[in-house]
Amino acid sequence: MVELVTGHANKAHATAEQAAGLNAGILGLDDYVLNVHDKFKITVVSANKxxxxxxxxxxxxxxxxxxxxxxxxxxxxxxxxxxNDLIVCRYTKGSQSVESAKLVVVRGTPTTGTPTDPAVNTTSPLDGGTTYDMPLYRIPLDGITIGTPVALFNVLKPMSDVWDSLTPVTGQVKMPYSDRHITLVRVGR
Structure with missing residues (x-):
């Protein structure tokens, strides 16, 4: 059954799932840090903080x-x-469908060889996952020393930054299955 989500229904009816579906449909199914504030900048404070x-x-x-x-x-x-430890943003959907997010350090396995990243939760909440991890940083440890953190996220650029890089569409296009033509003209900013 179809439902108008962004309209007045005389009752509370818009859900978090509907908002997430809209965001995913517009931004895509990848995970992004947005280009605002500190962009989750990391600062090593001490050997373990x-x-x-x-x-x-x-x-x-x-x-x-x-x-x-x-x-x-x-x-x-x-x-x-x-x-290798990972700092992730962890989404969880708990009892009574209560959703939350928090930053978590996922501890890796110590080795005398080459360390690998620990496993994270990868089943999307859009596919019914109740725990999902978005990796933000890899924290390499060599002995008791924290190495240089490695960013693992993409920063999503705002439309104002990418608008001019889009190819303008102008000219005539023949409509499929028709003898009609339409003229496309890009409207500038």
């Missing part, structure tokens, strides 16, 4: 906002071993 700055992101259509910086604890490394 990082600060994640402010930002906005869209993961699988869900909009997540961080209005104040947040400190995260990275479990200490071990002498003679290497490890």
């Amino acid at each position: 990082v600060t994640i700055g402010t930002g906005e992101l869209v993961m699988q259509g869900r909009h997540v906002s961080q209005g104040t910086p947040e400190d995260l604890i990275v479990t200490n490394g071990s002498q003679g071993q290497k490890r």
Whole structure:
């Protein structure tokens, strides 16, 4: 049954799932940090603490906002071993369909060889997943030392930044299955 979501229905009726579907339809099914605030900038504070700055992101259509910086604890490394941890934004859908998001450090496995990233939750909430992780940073540890964090996200540019790079469409186009032609003209800004 069709429903007008962005119209007055004389009752509360628009759902978070509908808003997420709209976001995913417009922005795509990838995960993005938006080009505002600190863009989740990371600062290594100590051997086991990082600060994640402010930002906005869209993961699988869900909009997540961080209005104040947040400190995260990275479990200490071990002498003679290497490890990759991941900082992720974790979406969860709990009991009574209550949804939430938080920043989490996913601990990797220590090794004397080449470390690999830990597994994360990849089933999209759009496909019924109840836990989904958007990786933000890889935190390499060599012994007890935190290395340089590696950003794992894409920043979505606003339309004002990409508008002029779009190819203008002008000229005549023949309509399929018709003898009619239409003229397309780009309207400038």
